Structure formats: C-alpha cells, structure tokens
Amino acid sequence: MFKLNLKIALRNLWRNRGITSINVGGLAIALAAFILVVMYFTYETSFDKSNPNYKNIYVVGRIYPDFKTNYTSPPLVKAIKQNFPEVVRAGITKNGTFELALKNEGRTTFIKSFMYSDYEAARILNLNPSTGLQKPKGESEFFFYLNKESMRAIFPNKKDEKPEMVSMGSSTSGHTGMITGSIVNDLHSNINFDALSIASELGKGENYGYNNYNTYIQVKPGTDVANLEQKITDLYRKELLKGETDQKTIEEIKSISTFLDPLSNLHLRPKAGNDAPYKILFALSVLGVLILVIACINFTNLSIAQATKRAKEVGVKKVMGAYRFQLTTQFLTEIFLQCFAATIFALILAELALPYFNNLFQINLSIWTIENNLFWQLPLILCLITLIAGTYPSLVLSGFKPALVLKGNFATSKQSSWLRNGLLVFQFSIAVIFIIGLLIINSQLKYMRTQDLGFTANQVVYIKNITYFNKPENFAPLRDKILKIDGIKAATVATDVPDGAENGSNGYTFEGVQASIDFVDVDFDYFETLDIKLKQGRFFSPSFSTDTVNSAVINESAVAKYGMKNPIGKTIKGCNTDYKIVGVIKDFKAQGFESIVQPTIYSIKNPCGNPKLQIMLKIEENKMASALATLKSQWPRINPKDGEDFRYEFLDELYGKLFKKQEQLQSVFFAAALLTIFIAILGLFAFAKYITNGRIKEIAVRKILGASDIQIFKLINSSFFIMVLVANVISWPVAYILTKKWLETFAYRIDLPVLPFISSALITILLTIITVSIQAKRAVKANPVDALKYE
Structure with missing residues (x-):
C-alpha cells in the first residue's frame, strides 16, 4: 500500500x-x-553554557535613583563571603585600560583586552589555563596567561607549556614580563580577553569608593535569589553607613540598593x-x-x-x-x-x-x-x-x-474560498509590516547619520597609548612635538573618547543638592579638538593657573540636573574638591542616540578619575596621510614608551560602530521584506493562474458579449485588489504599534512618518496588479471559440 x-x-x-x-x-x-x-538563536542563547555552574552564577550590581551599574568595590566581595553561607564562592575581576604590545625575537602581538581576576573569580568563571588553574602564593605573586592565538603569534614554534619572558611596550622601554602559560579564549562567552592575570587577591587596601571591579558570586543550588539580593542590599547600606553622621548622606545611602544579575542575562539583556x-x-x-x-x-x-x-x-x-x-x-x-x-x-x-x-x-x-x-x-x-x-x-x-x-x-466550498482569501490577506499583511518597518528603520538611520552630534568626529584621530598623562605638564612636551607636524591643528588627552562607552560617575553637590553625574578628565584643547560648542563662560586655558587645580566645565544636562541659574563662577563639590564652574558646553551625543545625554562634569584635575590615556588629534583632511606617516616615523621620539608601536583609529569610524546593531536590523528587515514579498507574489502568481483558468469560459462569454480587454483585466484584478487593500488596512495599526515601540528605544528619534504606510500600499497594490495581469493576459488574449467549442 x-x-x-x-x-x-x-x-x-x-x-x-x-x-x-x-x-x-x-x-x-x-x-x-x-x-x-534557528542557528543564530541557538548561538546567541548559549553563551557561557559550557560553565558547569552556569545556572548558579550571578553578577552583583548597584542601583542608584538615576542609574544602574555592574561596577562594585573590593570590600563588598569580602563582606559577602563572610556573611552569607549560601554563597559558595565570591570573586572580582577588573578590565585593563589600554592596549599593550608584547614582543619576542622581532615578533609582536597586541593585547587589546586585558583582564585581572582573583583566584575565586577564576574558579567561578571556569577559567582554566593549559597548565591548570593554580592559586598564586602570597600577595605579590600572580600568574599571567595569553590566549592561544596571541601565544602562537609570538612563540610560533612553542611545543611545551613552560613560562616565557617577553618585552612589554616599546623595544627600548626595558619592561619585561613573565608569561606563565596559555589559556583558551572562549569567544562564546561574555568573559572574553586576550590576556589574563590571576592574583590571590585584588583591590587590597581599596575602600568602597573604588567602584571599578566586577563582582561574581556562585550560590548553592536552590538558593532564594530574591532574598539573598535583599540581604546583600542591607549589608551594603550597613557598610556605607559606618561612621556616617550627616543626615542627608544617610538618606541618600538608604536609596541605594544592589541587584543580582544571572550569568545567562549578561549577553542579551543585562540589568x-x-x-x-x-x-x-x-x-x-x-x-x-x-x-x-x-x-x-x-x-x-x-x-x-x-x-x-x-x-x-x-x-x-x-x-x-x-x-x-x-x-x-x-x-x-x-x-x-x-x-x-x-x-x-x-x-x-x-x-x-x-x-x-x-x-x-x-x-x-x-x-x-x-x-x-x-x-x-x-x-x-x-x-x-x-x-x-x-x-x-x-x-x-x-x-x-x-x-x-x-x-x-x-x-x-465557500468555506475553502474564504480560507484561501484570508490566508492571502494574512500573507500580504506580513509583507506590508516588513516594508513599513524597513522604510522607518531607513529613516531613523538616515536621521542618525545626518543629525548634528554636537561634536565633530571627522578628521579626529584617536591614538592608542600606554603612557599616563594625568598632569598637564606631562602632556605639554608631547603636545608641542605633535603640533610641529604639518597638518595637525590640535592635540589633547582625556580619560575617555566619545565612542559610545560609558563614562565614570560620582556624587557631586551643588548648593546642597547632591546627585550622581558622569565625569571626564581632560586636558587643554579637549573641547577645541572635538569642536564642542560653548554655551556660557569659557573653556580651559593655560592662561588661568587655577584651571589645573579646581576649575570645571559642565554640560547643559548637568545645569538642568541641578536646576542651576547663572552657574558660571559658582562651586560644585565632589571628589574632595571644590570646583569652580568656568564654562557650560552644549550637550553632545557621546553615547549615541539610544541614551540621553548624561549630566557631565569635565575637569583637568580629578582625584577620583581614571588615567588620562586617550590621545586625540585634529588633522587637516588634505594632509591626513602625510601627517599620520610623519607621526609613525617620529613616534619613538615623541612618545618613547609606545616607541615603534604607533596605532590609531579614526574617531568617526569608532563612533559609527554605535549604529552597527541598527544597521544589522536594517539588513535583516531588507532581506525579510524581499523574501516575504517574493513568497507572497509567488503564491499570488500560482493562485491567480488557478482562478483565471477557472474563469476561462466566463471570460470567453464576456468577450463575445462585447467586453473590452481593459474591462476583463479590471474584473480579474478587482478581487485581488480588494484583498491587498484589506491587508494594508489590517497591517497598518500593527506596524504603527511595533515601529512606535522600536523608535521609543531611542532617546533621539524621528517622528513617526506617514509616507512609509502610503508607500507600502502603493508597492503591494502595484505588484499585485502586475502579477495578476501577467497571468490574466493569456486568458484575455485567447480566442473565445477555443474555450466554448465543447459546450
């Protein structure tokens, strides 16, 4: 059978x-x-699943009234270990701040992502070097591992796992280090690095003000995570309140809480x-x-x-x-x-x-x-x-x-007919939604590419560097050498470049109002190099000696945050410093279009700040190539610590990476729109053929009775035209809701346009008429006698 x-x-x-x-x-x-x-979904949802404790690992983060952060301080992890028996292990990690060159016998590899980890965090995150995970002895000992690719780059013939000595930085710096061994860099993990340093303990001597570490905990299976989260919050508040007498500060500390974010969340939707x-x-x-x-x-x-x-x-x-x-x-x-x-x-x-x-x-x-x-x-x-x-x-x-x-x-039956028509309407409804989505994504991306950012990224070059320039007098000799090169108009150094990365944040007080705002530590010519617009007051200048001590420039969002009126000359307190506000700049979109511009304070001296490493140069467009070539040849003399390792990126390209996810979505919608239209038209073509063949005798009779070709085309197209029109009417509200929700994910966005909705209707109706008419043409042009001769 x-x-x-x-x-x-x-x-x-x-x-x-x-x-x-x-x-x-x-x-x-x-x-x-x-x-x-399906393959992509499987890949994206399986990050870190190779870790045997995947389901019991959490990141500890902090919640303030106006922001959340994964960064915590070393004392917190110690307090968690001592107070909560349901926490099996607790450890911390910290990311490096610069790109490091490693050399061996004329071969060089650049360590772009460097991670420090204590032994407990390495156990939690299942970091297993090729020689096995070992605990360093004492406070001074640490193990330094390179990923397999970097190790192979500088030791191509290495067959064993013995430690190796390498040069760090330029060949003339004299700095060396011991590579303990290699480690597999798991690209399918959120814990990713080119090099790893494991110590017995990190952050010794640092207090609760040093919030630049990531804390990981591993809990016992079956732990009540919500209850543990609350207990850690209570503990954190208790630690911060020790010795505190100011009532206002006490109230502010009570508004701070902590959260536990599962390891499974980190890749797709971190808290x-x-x-x-x-x-x-x-x-x-x-x-x-x-x-x-x-x-x-x-x-x-x-x-x-x-x-x-x-x-x-x-x-x-x-x-x-x-x-x-x-x-x-x-x-x-x-x-x-x-x-x-x-x-x-x-x-x-x-x-x-x-x-x-x-x-x-x-x-x-x-x-x-x-x-x-x-x-x-x-x-x-x-x-x-x-x-x-x-x-x-x-x-x-x-x-x-x-x-x-x-x-x-x-x-x-009529039931089958209704089902066929209903399914066809559904097909075209989906196609219309994709078309509208594609057109609106295109409009938003065009807006993002053409909108004024508030600063100029074009012709700005970001120089990668390992030298600290925390004091203006340290950077001044280097600036003077750089500005002598033909085509370079400005040079500065800062803790951050406007590439979408988050800035540091801290608490600052203005006229009794305390708030957590971002801070960026800069040098002279920072605002001029990036062509940031001044709203009030002035920029930093070497002509004012106090600028290197306690002067600050704030942005418009900081003015609004504190409700300032006439802020120039007034004092804002933070990091044990009374800053005098000398200027207000216009807001600029350093974090892109998805996040609103954060209230930010800029200063040259900041006791709480990070090292100033990021060198930025403004170069004339027609002299860009020659200026970069000269910089490369003279870099060993200009910046000896970097020496021959001159590396740079264009700031506009760095900033352009912020659009990557939306450009991916644009490409996906473009492919989806094409596929759905193609499949729908394919089905429509075959369906129209079936319908036309079923009406061949009706068409013949109408032609004999005097109907014109146009009238018959209109007759055949009318039912399909109505179905596509209905599909548009059904899909418009759905598309409106979906695209509106997508646009709401941007802090800076276009108003929802009407044109995509009209365009989708015109596109689908035109394609339907063309498709059905091609099929109907043969029936219209056929001789009526051939269809009726057997009747």
Missing part, C-alpha cells in the same frame, strides 16, 4: 510540476532563512546595560517564524486550489473501499515529500547564504557542526511544517463526497 501511495504521489507531483516547483521553491527559500535564524542584542534576536526570530508561516500559507493555499483536480480520484478510491484516514495519510505523504525536498534545497541555500550572514553579524556559524543542534532541530522542523502546511489540505481532499464528485458537479 505504501509503495502504491508513493508511486501515486510522485506521479501527481510530476503531473503538476509547475505548482510543485512553486511549493517546493517558496518553502525552500523560507526554510533556508529559518535555518539561519545594567544595553538590551539591543536581545531586541535584535527577538525581532530576527519573529521574522524567521513569519517567513516560514507565509511559505506554509502558500503551500496550503495552492493545495486547496488544486483540490478539484483530485476530487474524482478521491471519489473512486472511496467507492473502492478506501477509508478517510488512508486518504489523509496518502496526501500527507505527498506533502511530506515536497517538504523533504524543500528541506534539502533549503540546506543548500542556507550554506550559500551563510558567509554573508556570518559577515553581517560578525560570527562564525557552520551548518555541519553538531554544536548548532540542527541534527535534531531540522527533523522536528520538517515534521512541524508538514503538519502545518498539510493537515488542512489533507482533510479537505480526503473529505470529498463520492456521490457528488463522480457526477462531475463538484465545486470548492
């Missing part, structure tokens, strides 16, 4: 190879896109951070599912449309004793064969598209690895789409009444 059903299935598929090709082709394209989405990756993944997953649903709708629609051709077959089989279950199985077998063929083609298409997909998302996925879970996901997907696409058509086909269909007067 199975052999007979298989033979009938193959014959039917071959006889209707046009429709079969459309079914298999549309499903294969959609399934290829869905396979890529203190940007959840753009999660939004991108969610949007991509929904798109993948919808594209597959649209393809399955096509399949269902065309299978129902073909029902009349199989009616007599069903009638004869039922008369011969076939049960409905047997017929349902037969039709499901046919559909399964088509879905199986579509899956094979989908794998081929996915393999061809994978390099472009990997390049877009900067990942390295592969179809032919067991880690991506396709070996069990794909059979499940195949069975699922067979049931989704085939169940209803199989029930319709197997449910025909023999007495009716064998008389030759069978016609599909």
Whole structure:
C-alpha cells in the first residue's frame, strides 16, 4: 500500500510540476532563512553554557535613583563571603585600560583586552589555563596567561607549556614580563580577553569608593535569589553607613540598593546595560517564524486550489473501499515529500547564504557542526511544517463526497474560498509590516547619520597609548612635538573618547543638592579638538593657573540636573574638591542616540578619575596621510614608551560602530521584506493562474458579449485588489504599534512618518496588479471559440 501511495504521489507531483516547483521553491527559500535564524538563536542563547555552574552564577550590581551599574568595590566581595553561607564562592575581576604590545625575537602581538581576576573569580568563571588553574602564593605573586592565538603569534614554534619572558611596550622601554602559560579564549562567552592575570587577591587596601571591579558570586543550588539580593542590599547600606553622621548622606545611602544579575542575562539583556542584542534576536526570530508561516500559507493555499483536480480520484478510491484516514495519510505523504525536498534545497541555500550572514553579524556559524543542534532541530522542523502546511489540505481532499464528485458537479466550498482569501490577506499583511518597518528603520538611520552630534568626529584621530598623562605638564612636551607636524591643528588627552562607552560617575553637590553625574578628565584643547560648542563662560586655558587645580566645565544636562541659574563662577563639590564652574558646553551625543545625554562634569584635575590615556588629534583632511606617516616615523621620539608601536583609529569610524546593531536590523528587515514579498507574489502568481483558468469560459462569454480587454483585466484584478487593500488596512495599526515601540528605544528619534504606510500600499497594490495581469493576459488574449467549442 505504501509503495502504491508513493508511486501515486510522485506521479501527481510530476503531473503538476509547475505548482510543485512553486511549493517546493517558496518553502525552500523560507526554510533556508529559518535555518539561519534557528542557528543564530541557538548561538546567541548559549553563551557561557559550557560553565558547569552556569545556572548558579550571578553578577552583583548597584542601583542608584538615576542609574544602574555592574561596577562594585573590593570590600563588598569580602563582606559577602563572610556573611552569607549560601554563597559558595565570591570573586572580582577588573578590565585593563589600554592596549599593550608584547614582543619576542622581532615578533609582536597586541593585547587589546586585558583582564585581572582573583583566584575565586577564576574558579567561578571556569577559567582554566593549559597548565591548570593554580592559586598564586602570597600577595605579590600572580600568574599571567595569553590566549592561544596571541601565544602562537609570538612563540610560533612553542611545543611545551613552560613560562616565557617577553618585552612589554616599546623595544627600548626595558619592561619585561613573565608569561606563565596559555589559556583558551572562549569567544562564546561574555568573559572574553586576550590576556589574563590571576592574583590571590585584588583591590587590597581599596575602600568602597573604588567602584571599578566586577563582582561574581556562585550560590548553592536552590538558593532564594530574591532574598539573598535583599540581604546583600542591607549589608551594603550597613557598610556605607559606618561612621556616617550627616543626615542627608544617610538618606541618600538608604536609596541605594544592589541587584543580582544571572550569568545567562549578561549577553542579551543585562540589568545594567544595553538590551539591543536581545531586541535584535527577538525581532530576527519573529521574522524567521513569519517567513516560514507565509511559505506554509502558500503551500496550503495552492493545495486547496488544486483540490478539484483530485476530487474524482478521491471519489473512486472511496467507492473502492478506501477509508478517510488512508486518504489523509496518502496526501500527507505527498506533502511530506515536497517538504523533504524543500528541506534539502533549503540546506543548500542556507550554506550559500551563510558567509554573508556570518559577515553581517560578525560570527562564525557552520551548518555541519553538531554544536548548532540542527541534527535534531531540522527533523522536528520538517515534521512541524508538514503538519502545518498539510493537515488542512489533507482533510479537505480526503473529505470529498463520492456521490457528488463522480457526477462531475463538484465545486470548492465557500468555506475553502474564504480560507484561501484570508490566508492571502494574512500573507500580504506580513509583507506590508516588513516594508513599513524597513522604510522607518531607513529613516531613523538616515536621521542618525545626518543629525548634528554636537561634536565633530571627522578628521579626529584617536591614538592608542600606554603612557599616563594625568598632569598637564606631562602632556605639554608631547603636545608641542605633535603640533610641529604639518597638518595637525590640535592635540589633547582625556580619560575617555566619545565612542559610545560609558563614562565614570560620582556624587557631586551643588548648593546642597547632591546627585550622581558622569565625569571626564581632560586636558587643554579637549573641547577645541572635538569642536564642542560653548554655551556660557569659557573653556580651559593655560592662561588661568587655577584651571589645573579646581576649575570645571559642565554640560547643559548637568545645569538642568541641578536646576542651576547663572552657574558660571559658582562651586560644585565632589571628589574632595571644590570646583569652580568656568564654562557650560552644549550637550553632545557621546553615547549615541539610544541614551540621553548624561549630566557631565569635565575637569583637568580629578582625584577620583581614571588615567588620562586617550590621545586625540585634529588633522587637516588634505594632509591626513602625510601627517599620520610623519607621526609613525617620529613616534619613538615623541612618545618613547609606545616607541615603534604607533596605532590609531579614526574617531568617526569608532563612533559609527554605535549604529552597527541598527544597521544589522536594517539588513535583516531588507532581506525579510524581499523574501516575504517574493513568497507572497509567488503564491499570488500560482493562485491567480488557478482562478483565471477557472474563469476561462466566463471570460470567453464576456468577450463575445462585447467586453473590452481593459474591462476583463479590471474584473480579474478587482478581487485581488480588494484583498491587498484589506491587508494594508489590517497591517497598518500593527506596524504603527511595533515601529512606535522600536523608535521609543531611542532617546533621539524621528517622528513617526506617514509616507512609509502610503508607500507600502502603493508597492503591494502595484505588484499585485502586475502579477495578476501577467497571468490574466493569456486568458484575455485567447480566442473565445477555443474555450466554448465543447459546450
């Protein structure tokens, strides 16, 4: 019986190879896109799962009234260890602040991300060097590991795991260090580094004011995390309140709390951070599912449309004793064969598209690895789409009444007609949503690229550097040497560059009002180099000796934060310093468009600040190449610690990386819009062919009675035109809500435009008219005699 059903299935598929090709082709394209989405979803949701304690690891963070942060201080981790028995381990890590050059026998590797970890944090995070994780003895001992790639770069012939000596910084600096061994840099982890230093303890002697560490804890399975979170908050407040007598400060401390963020959250949606990756993944997953649903709708629609051709077959089989279950199985077998063929083609298409997909998302996925879970996901997907696409058509086909269909007067029911039309409307509704989404994403990205940032990133070069220039007198000789190079107009150094990274923050008090605001430590010419606009007062100047002691410049947001009136000359207190405000600058979007400009204070001297490492130069555009070449040749003399290791990046390119996630979303929506339109038009083309063929005699009669070609075209197109119009009307509110919510994730955004909604309607209606008219042309141009001669 199975052999007979298989033979009938193959014959039917071959006889209707046009429709079969459309079914298999549309499903294969959609399934290829869905396979890529499933692989990406699996990859993104499995970060750090190789850690055996994955489910019991948490990051400890702090919550202030106006912000959250993952940064904590070393004393907190000690207090947690001592007070909470449900915490199995607790440790801290800290990231390095600069890019370090390591050298050995003429070979150089650059350590771009450096991490310090205490022994307990290394155990929690499952950091296993090739020689095994060992605890350093005493306070002064530490182990220094390079990732496998960096180790191979400077020791290409190394076969053992013995320690090696390397030079650090320039070849003339005289600094050396011992590499203890190598460690695998797990790219599928949030804990990522080029080099790792493990010490027995970090942050000894530092108090609760040194909030530049990450605290990790491992709890016992079954721990009440919410209860532990509250207990850590109580402990933290108690520690901060020790010795505090000022009532206002006490009230402020009581408003501070802590949170525990699972390790599983860190990659996609950290409590203190940007959840753009999660939004991108969610949007991509929904798109993948919808594209597959649209393809399955096509399949269902065309299978129902073909029902009349199989009616007599069903009638004869039922008369011969076939049960409905047997017929349902037969039709499901046919559909399964088509879905199986579509899956094979989908794998081929996915393999061809994978390099472009990997390049877009900067990942390295592969179809032919067991880690991506396709070996069990794909059979499940195949069975699922067979049931989704085939169940209803199989029930319709197997449910025909023999007495009716064998008389030759069978016609599909109104219920089937409504279902076909409804599915077609649904298809086009999804396509319209994708088109509107794409057009609005394009508008927002255009706005972001053309909007005034408040500073000029063009022609600014960021020089990577390892020398501290905390005092202006240390940087002045270097600035003088740099400015002698033809084409360089300005030079400065600061703790941060405006590339989207978060600044440090601290508590500052103005006229009795205390608030936590960002701080950036700068040097002379910082604002001039970045072409930041002055609103009131003045910039820092060597002409004023107090500028290097206690002068400050604040931005407009800081003025608004404190409700300042006439702030110039007034005092703002913080970091044990009474700062005199000498200038107010206009807000500029250092953190991009998703975050509102933070209240910020700029000073030359800041006891709480980070090292000033980031050198920025303003260079004339037509002299950029020659100036950079001169800098490279003279860098060993200008900045001996860096020596021959001259490295730079263009600030506009650094800032442009802030748009990366939205550009990914734009590319995804562009591909999704094309796919959904293509699949919908493919189904519409076949459906229009079926409808036109069913009305061939009606068209012939109308032509004989004098109907013109235009009238017939209008007749055939009218029903499809109405369906597409209905699809637009249905999809507009949905698209409005979705795009409005997406735009609300930006602090600076466009107003929701009307044009994309009108454009989507025009595009879909035009494509529908063209598609249906191409199909109708043959029926319109046919000789009426040929259609009526057998009547």
